[in-house]
Amino acid sequence: xxxxxxxxLRKTFRVxxxxxxxxxxxxxxxxxxxxxxxLSLFGPxxxxxxxxxxxxxxxxxxxSGSIIYYKNSGEGINLSTAxxxxxxxxxxxxxxxxxxxxxxxxxxxxxxxxxxxxxxxxESENSSRAKAKELLDYLSIREELFDLSPLTFSGGEQQRxxxxxxxxxxxPLLLLDEPTASLDKTNTMKVIxxxxxxxxxxxxxxxxxxxxxxxxxxxxxxxKLSRVL
Amino acid sequence: xxxxxxxxxxxxxxxxxxxxSDTGALYNSSICPKCxxxxxxxxxxxxxxxxxxxxxxxxxxxxxSTLLQLIYQDVEASLGEVFISQFKxxxxxxxxxxxxxxxxxxxxxxxxxxMIYQNPRLGLNYQFSAGGxxxxxxxxxxxxxxxxxxxxxxxxxDKTEIPVERIDDYPEYFSGGQQQRIxxxxxxxxxxKILLLDEPTTGLDLSxxxxxxxxxxxxxxxxxxxxxxxSHDLGVIKHLTDxxxxxxxxxxxxxxLTDQILEDPQHPYTQLLVxxxx
Numbered sequence: 001x002x003x004x005x006x007x008x009l010r011k012t013f014r015v016x017x018x019x020x021x022x023x024x025x026x027x028x029x030x031x032x033x034x035x036x037x038x039l040s041l042f043g044p045x046x047x048x049x050x051x052x053x054x055x056x057x058x059x060x061x062x063x064s065g066s067i068i069y070y071k072n073s074g075e076g077i078n079l080s081t082a083x084x085x086x087x088x089x090x091x092x093x094x095x096x097x098x099x100x101x102x103x104x105x106x107x108x109x110x111x112x113x114x115x116x117x118x119x120x121x122x123e124s125e126n127s128s129r130a131k132a133k134e135l136l137d138y139l140s141i142r143e144e145l146f147d148l149s150p151l152t153f154s155g156g157e158q159q160r161x162x163x164x165x166x167x168x169x170x171x172p173l174l175l176l177d178e179p180t181a182s183l184d185k186t187n188t189m190k191v192i193x194x195x196x197x198x199x200x201x202x203x204x205x206x207x208x209x210x211x212x213x214x215x216x217x218x219x220x221x222x223x224k225l226s227r228v229l
Numbered sequence: 230x231x232x233x234x235x236x237x238x239x240x241x242x243x244x245x246x247x248x249x250s251d252t253g254a255l256y257n258s259s260i261c262p263k264c265x266x267x268x269x270x271x272x273x274x275x276x277x278x279x280x281x282x283x284x285x286x287x288x289x290x291x292x293x294s295t296l297l298q299l300i301y302q303d304v305e306a307s308l309g310e311v312f313i314s315q316f317k318x319x320x321x322x323x324x325x326x327x328x329x330x331x332x333x334x335x336x337x338x339x340x341x342x343x344m345i346y347q348n349p350r351l352g353l354n355y356q357f358s359a360g361g362x363x364x365x366x367x368x369x370x371x372x373x374x375x376x377x378x379x380x381x382x383x384x385x386x387d388k389t390e391i392p393v394e395r396i397d398d399y400p401e402y403f404s405g406g407q408q409q410r411i412x413x414x415x416x417x418x419x420x421x422k423i424l425l426l427d428e429p430t431t432g433l434d435l436s437x438x439x440x441x442x443x444x445x446x447x448x449x450x451x452x453x454x455x456x457x458x459x460s461h462d463l464g465v466i467k468h469l470t471d472x473x474x475x476x477x478x479x480x481x482x483x484x485x486l487t488d489q490i491l492e493d494p495q496h497p498y499t500q501l502l503v504x505x506x507x
Contacts, residue, residue: 013493014495015500016496016497016500016501017497017500017501017504054492054493058486058489059486059488059489059492059493060489060492060493061485061489061493061495084471084472084484084485084486085278085281085472087486088281088471088472088486105443105468107439107443
């Protein structure tokens with residue numbers, strides 16, 4: 001079953017504050033993603049990999065081309081033209097985005113930021129917190145840190161909290177921007193194993209990796225982007 | 230669709246046929262060149278679904294607050310239509326709230342919408358105690374039993390972290406941040422479907438601002454009302470809203486998901502605004 005279909009996708013940024021110059025983001029991107037498939041975007045720095053993910057999530061608008069998302073019912077929605085309300089509901093139920101860095105308020109603890117993803121889905125607070133703690137523990141976050149703000153953690157710890165937050169309540173499509181960038185070997189493997197489990201559950205994913213070994217272990221296919229001219 | 234605004238305009242002063250067409254972002258002016266009237270809001274279209282949070286940003290004088298006041302009908306609109314899903318005429322058809330009679334208007338403002346002003350003096354009556362202010366709103370929304378009213382007032386004071394034993398103190402005996410929280414208690418006590426906020430935390434210190442915004446966000450999640458937030462602070466907009474519209478010279482020049490407006494702004498004015506962030 002096809003989950004996502006990207007056709008002739010192009011993005012240019014017009015910078016009005018700099019006299020209206022045009023900056024090319026990426027050009028002519030075409031791919032399909034099936035249910036339970038992992039596609040890696042691959043290419044040199046500046047090729048537009050992160051921009052593609054942001055465009056799929058509608059954080060960036062589309063300059064031309066189409067992004068069709070297929071729900072389990074078979075209904076297709078063009079993410080580049082759907083109205084804001086529809087995108088909000090897709091973000092709530094269908095499409096998740098795991099950013100490269102953790103963005104959160106400094107007043108929320110690690111357990112809370114992870115467990116609230118389950119609570120939003122309607123799970124009870126107790127079981128959500130228990131599952132959040134289990135996942136944080138699996139990703140080698142020390143228990144004494146659970147009730148502190150992740151913004152006080154090291155870079156690698158922050159990233160693991162970010163991943164825990166992104167995968168604890170997986171949506172049918174996950175967009176992962178360098179999920180293992182600042183992790184050591186052991187933790188990279190742990191994250192890869194979790195992603196493999198999600199794949200078995202039927203979650204479709206699009207990821208960006210700099211660690212080629214990790215990329216090979218998880219990817220079903222890669223899509224090569226070349227540097228934009 | 231809980232709120233649906235169609236071609237809403239407000240012209241201050243005598244209007245002429247050029248007012249709407251010859252002002253706006255394109256002309257970089259809100260003043261009609263022919264009759265010199267000021268166009269506060271120029272042909273605005275908006276809609277909002279249940280549980281959504283809309284932000285309105287723009288420079289001062291762009292018409293953000295006026296738009297909010299037109300919805301709450303603190304100010305009478307010149308042209309246009311505003312529909313609210315709960316507001317229907319006798320035959321069950323949606324009715325333009327700009328055509329509401331005075332009694333219908335009271336119902337709209339007491340039961341369906343609430344407004345939180347930047348200055349608590351506009352939202353609270355300083356001749357009444359904190360509890361009295363909240364009780365007034367609760368009574369207007371149709372609850373008549375003393376004990377129910379008092380219990381509900383205590384509940385919302387507690388929710389907004391005002392010490393409940395101070396329920397009978399007058400607003401002026403509270404700090405600015407506490408007065409703002411009393412105003413929030415009052416606004417929420419009628420169980421509104423739409424909450425309108427006009428610069429709710431401008432002028433408060435950072436720790437109080439964070440507390441109030443967290444509280445509003447938590448209550449919005451818990452109760453699920455729709456919300457329209459006017460702010461010139463992009464941090465507040467990012468924290469609270471899902472969708473943002475950008476206003477300039479009375480017109481909406483851009484609308485989109487809040488993260489898109491902040492990360493990939495399209496209109497020159499929005500780009501300038503976002504690049505001015507500290």
